[in-house]
Amino acid sequence: MLGGRTVSGHDSVGTVWGLLRHYWVLFKIVLNVVATVVLLLYTQLDLKPFVQTASKPQWSHDDWALLHTPTNIVHCGAALILLLAATALAVYKPSGITPYGQRKRLAERDLPVSQRRRSLTI
Numbered sequence: 001m002l003g004g005r006t007v008s009g010h011d012s013v014g015t016v017w018g019l020l021r022h023y024w025v026l027f028k029i030v031l032n033v034v035a036t037v038v039l040l041l042y043t044q045l046d047l048k049p050f051v052q053t054a055s056k057p058q059w060s061h062d063d064w065a066l067l068h069t070p071t072n073i074v075h076c077g078a079a080l081i082l083l084l085a086a087t088a089l090a091v092y093k094p095s096g097i098t099p100y101g102q103r104k105r106l107a108e109r110d111l112p113v114s115q116r117r118r119s120l121t122i
Contacts, residue, residue, distance in 0.1 A: 021101030030061045042075055061091040 019025060050072070053063045097105065 020098060021104060022093070023096040023098055024089045024094050026098065028086050031082060031086050031089075035079060035086075038081055039075070046071070046075075 019029075043115070047065065053066050055061065059067075
């Protein structure tokens, strides 16, 4: 998971989209970091009672009630919405350049065409 974030950060520095040039890139980074932290904390802390209850050989009425709470579905649904939002940002790339991006764009206009930064293509 962290390797993918590292590669994405490295790729974004080497392209015209830049890491800090567009607001949608910054928003996507924040969205991914928050989602990752929340879901990691959820799986480490909130799932322990479910695992302990499910591992019991006999379940009481309270155990059944705990296992039928909708919290897992709510968290999975929220994670799916966050992932779909990040995907939509990556596909549609809304306009909006940060002040840093505006400065970089103006600085690149002053350079000759041969020295301008180009996007990496495969």
